[in-house]
Amino acid sequence: MTERKGPYELRLRVNGEERAALTRPAETLLRLLRERLGLTGPKCGCENGDCGACTVLIDGVPTKSCMVLAVECEGRELTTIEGLRDHPVQRAFSAENGFQCGFCTPGMIMNAVALVRAHPEPNEEADRNWMGSNLCRCTGYEGIRRALAAARAELAARAGLMPRAKERP
Amino acid sequence: MDHARYLGGSPERTDAPAKTGGALRYTDDRVRPGTLHAALLYSPYAHARIASVDLSRAEAAPGVRGAFSGADWPDTLIGLYMGDKPPLARETVRYYGEPVAAVVADSEAETLAAIRLVEASFEALPPLASPRDSLAPGAAVLHPGLGSYRRIPAILPEPGTNVANRTRIRKGDPEEAFARAPVVVSGSFSFPPGDHAAMEPRVAIAEYGLDGRLTVTSSTQSPFGVRTLLAKGLGLPERRIRVIAPPVGGGFGGKAGIQLEPLACLLAMRFPGRPVRLANAREADMVSSPGRPGLESTVRIAAERDGAILAMDIELLFDSGAYADYAVNVSRAAAVACTGPYKVPNVKADALCVYTNHPFATAFRGFGHIELSYATERALDLLADELGMDPAALREKNAAQPGHTTPTGAVLDPNTGDLPACIALVKERLGWDEGRRRLMPDGKVRAKGLACFWKAPAIPTFTDAGATLAFAEDGSAVLTTGVVEIGQGCFDGLRLIVAEALRMDPSMVRVEPEADTDRSPHDWTTAASRSLFMAGRAALGAAEDAVAQLKRVASAPLRCPEEDLEIGDGRIYLRDDPAHGLPISAVALGYVYENGNAIGGPIIGRGRYIARGLSGMDPESGEGRPGLEWTMGAEGVELELDPRDGSCRVLRSACAMDVGKVIHPALARGQLVGAMAMGIGYATREAFSFDSRQGVQNASLRDYKLLRYGEDPEYFVDFVETPQGDGPYGARGLGEQGIIGMPGAIAQAASLAAGVQLCELPITPEYLWTSMRKERP
Known part of the structure; x- marks a missing residue:
């Protein structure tokens, strides 16, 4: 298990692209997507896992991105609404x-x-x-x-x- | 003229690609780098004296630019109809969730860490837990300054008490009618306050520019209202304030009026040149920002044995919570419509907006009508029981019709909707005459209920809307209004209205999707179900003005009188020789002759509307004409109750409404269905649950139960079209009304199923179960 402290660079695969962003260990995937990657499609409706407005696919599994830490997503395949094209x-x-x-x-x-x-x-x-x-x-x-x-x-x-x-x- | 060209079609919404593509930018999707973030400390007490607020540790925390308390703005009072609310609490807190302190820092994480370092201490005071508590002799007076608050004249507070507004209706001679009536029934009906729970929590981003102008981007239904109220509250002239209203993620009244903007602006004014973002977390959005009012009511009805209503005596006590906000007008609107859509010759009604120590209340879909409707419909059910009469028949017998007068004595004009037709449609959809109560083989009980509603917009007498129409080089038209997109899809209705007037394909008409007080024509507020009607009238005017100008310019190159010209399919042509004409694109920005000479210039159509013939109300009798138009309808449900555990589910729901003219059938249906679903939630599950100290126990979407997928019933929607003579192509508003009758219909059906009159909301399984147990010895 890797230990993270303070800001660090996280590498992710989002909507088919390799992306890198500076993040904090406590940052949720939702905030990382919205505030660091400019993907504002996922919404902050409750940040408590109740409303689902932040749902993204992680390795194809629909997941509430407010309930996941960004750090957990290293090496995963993420898809946000912006990654769909005329689906x-x-x-x-x-x-x-x-x-x-x-x-x-x-x-x-x-x-x-x-x-x-x-x-x-x-x-x-x-x-x-x-x-x-x-x-x-x-x-x-x-x-x-x-x-x-x-x-x-x-x-x-x-x-x-x-x-x-x-x-x- | 053939009006059926584009009206009544249901083209796909213009915002569909942006919304289903995740590309639409709501307010909180527009945060610029360098933005400061504000966080608030919320009162843990419903009523307390603030003993101290120590900001020093918070101020010293990393990233913090400033920390503030009520003492920073000792004189500022903000309010919609009455300025009664400090931006941060001073001396006392009046509700659980009231903002007490603010911290501004470079990042949201830093501001959230720092707000925990604010040390506030309180001395708890006994909270006022209901309107009746607040009206009891000797009750604490929550607003000693009530007499000195700035207010509009239509609001009549009673200083020295907790009455923020009282509206009296005195019509005919109710005392005499009650004395001679063969039948009198009476009942008391109540429910606690609750929340809008729009999916987008409120957010405001304010910037006090280095040029001395204040700009606020906000999740608001009311950009012009916010501008005016900021001007009044902050002492800046309107010309130095700009309010931008991006599309809103659900309004339902909760984003009308003024909300987070004043505090965001006050904070921003401390940091010129840097935007300050004040965003609600869900929990704060539910309790700190306003919700909907609660109600305590008593209704007495006097009637003949055949069911004809002789008189009503109505007391409506609105639980406004700690501040008046929109609730003072909600209670007034309820008074205006207090009897429901029935012919009632004698009326005594008092609608009070009462301060309590609950979270404060603002506008909510239905605006007073859902509350009054629930109370009067329940009382009508008691009357039907007393008379042994079918509840639908009782309503048919008393249905208000053109020529009758409203509680304020205004005569219902020929535009008034056809209520008996609506009742008949709902009865048909539900199979009303096949029986209202059925015991199922599995022991469950199915029952039906039907209620009626009416609604008039509760608006200032001078409520207005403006519109401009301009053109692009390709001949397409763009309409600009001050209407805010809150999900209702009004822009698609406006687009069809313009397309119809220009006889131009709707795909060639664009509606500017964002309201901006610097650029949009003035528009009162996106509320009161009035945008399609009023902005629709303005849009129609703008289109007609543009058409006249297009014809004028085209008449020169076409060498004909302008009155010989017709417009259609993107062309201007001779009516009697359609082949002879010009494309709009050749005229809209000016016509250019072959030799280069040009005439005309950009065409800009102008349209405007202002409410017609409205007047205030007499303070003693309520007499006057405050209601612009009356939308009528009926709603019904069939539900299934399991008497063993009280669980209850709405299986089918039906609404029939007289909307004047359906402009966009798919969106009209969507508004009614959404409103019905919200009404089911309102009646069966949605309300704040308070602890003994009036703290809110269910301030999250986990505990505040909204309807979820699979809990939705089958929906039936029918429209009746009695044209609104002064509406655009005969249309009336329809955004709110579908919620109004649902609580009454559901309470009637659930009472029939349970075999006991249910006089409280929400009708939860627990409430049903205990009510049924009480009935049994």
Whole structure:
């Protein structure tokens, strides 16, 4: 186990890029992303793990970045909302009004991206378990529910249209 | 003219790519290098005398630039309608969470470390725990200075007491009506204060520039209101203050008025040239910044045996907490609408805004109407019980309609919504006539409830909105207003209104997404569900003005009278020969002839609106016309109660509302659904829980339970369209109203399911369980 004291340089892989930043041992991943790397997509909604607005993917696992120390992420693969580009889940949230004020949306989308990857088929119980960790105060969840359905439908259609990797020439 | 070109379509929101891409920059996403960070020490007591505040250790801590207490601003009082609040507490603290000291340091970590070094000592005083406590004879007077506070004339405080405002309604002869009425019912209904819990905690970043101008970027619904109140509170003229309002991460009223800005500005003025960021952590956002008021109420209704209401006697005691803020107008708004949407010929009502030692209250979605509606709807349920009448039938029988008068004696005009149609739609959605209570095979009970609501915006008589419309080289139009995007999507409604007026594809219309008092036309506040209506009127005016100017310029090169010209699809053309015309792009910035001569110049359309025909209220009787327009609707739920453990879930909810005209159906539905969900939370789980010393026990999103995914019911939304004659294309506001009827509908259904009248909120499993046990011997 490495011991860290005082400011030090942390190297991370974020959204496919190698990034370095000066950090403190007590700094959370959320603050590092927002304040040192300029990735303000993840939001500080509670910094207590209750609202999910700060959700990012760490090695593909949706994680509340306010509950993780930056130092724990050395050598991990991080994805923030800025790392998605026109993802079907993003398009579905846009088309289905899965947001209003948008503040919970980056975290909500990151969690949903991981959800539809783990559960490509509609699964109410899984949806409740996964999405229940993110709060939205605006939508009453109706648009988010529609967005999940639309994203799964698009991903399924895409899977049907595109040959699987092993079948490709 | 065909108005159906773009109105009623639901194009994707213009802010969708930014919001779903994580690219939108809210206030706290705009912190510049070199910014100072402020942290506050919050009172651990609900009521105490401040014995001492020692800042010396904090001042000496690393990175600290300054530490401050109430003594630093001995005379400053800030307030919205009444200046009653010091930026930092002086002499006494009046609520748990009140700011007592501030530290400013180079980094947030340093300021948070230093604030713990402030040594404050308190002598606890007995707290006032409810409005009735505060009104009891001999109760401590929380604001001895009440008589000397700066206030607007519509607010009527009672110095020497804890009454921050009293609004009286006296209509007809209620005493006589109660004396002769064959049926009289009475009930008391109450709930504690709570929080908005918008996902974005409040933040203000202020900079006192080296040029002597004060700039504050803030998560505010009210940039112009903040500018005016800062000018009054800090003694600077408006021209030296700039307020920037980026899109807000949820408002719900909690970011209307003035919030963190004054303290952020006072701190910034100590450090010219360096921005100071004052940001709430979630816990502070919940208790230190204002929440929503609580209520204690008593309602008596006199009626005929057939259910016709003869009179109402209403007492509404709003728990405003330690400071008045918006709550003095919340209570006034409740008085204006006190009977709910019913024909009530005789009314006596007193709506009081009462100081207590709770966290203070401000505007909250529904603004007084959710509170009054809950009280009167519950009393109507008692009446229906007494008469053996279907609760929906009782409401249908008494539904307010055009020609009736409101509690203030204002006549409901033909623009007034169609309440009976709304009731019928909700009944249909819920299968009302198939029975209201069902015992399920698993022992659970399903029950339905229905309530009605109305709402008029509680606004100054001179509430205004301005708009300008300019063009770019590609012929696209940009609308600038002072409206703030708080999630409601008003800009997309405004975009469709402009597109309709210009007969131009909505993709060619952009709405400036940020309000800035230096650049935006004046706009009262993004509140009271008035932006679509008022800024919509201004936008329409700006578009029409621009069209007239475009035609004037184009008439020269097209060699025709301007009145022969028509506009549409990005062109100006001869009405009777559409092939003969010019693209807007060739005219909007001036027309250039072949030889280089130019005419016209940039077209700027101007639009403005100010509320029409509003008046104040008589202090004794309430008589007057304070309500601009009345939006009406009905809501209902079906819920399922497990009598064994009190657990209860809303399965289906329905809302039908008369919105005048639906501009953007998807966004309109989204507003209603979101409001219904918030209403379910309000009725079933959301409220502060106080300890015996009035400290808040659930100041976190872990303990303050909001609705989560999977707890949402099935939603039914129906719109009725009785045009608002003076609204843009007949539209009325619709942002708040969907919350108003939910507590009443849920309380009715839960009471029916439980077999006991539930007179308190929130209706938690614990409350249900104990209420059911009490009923059994």
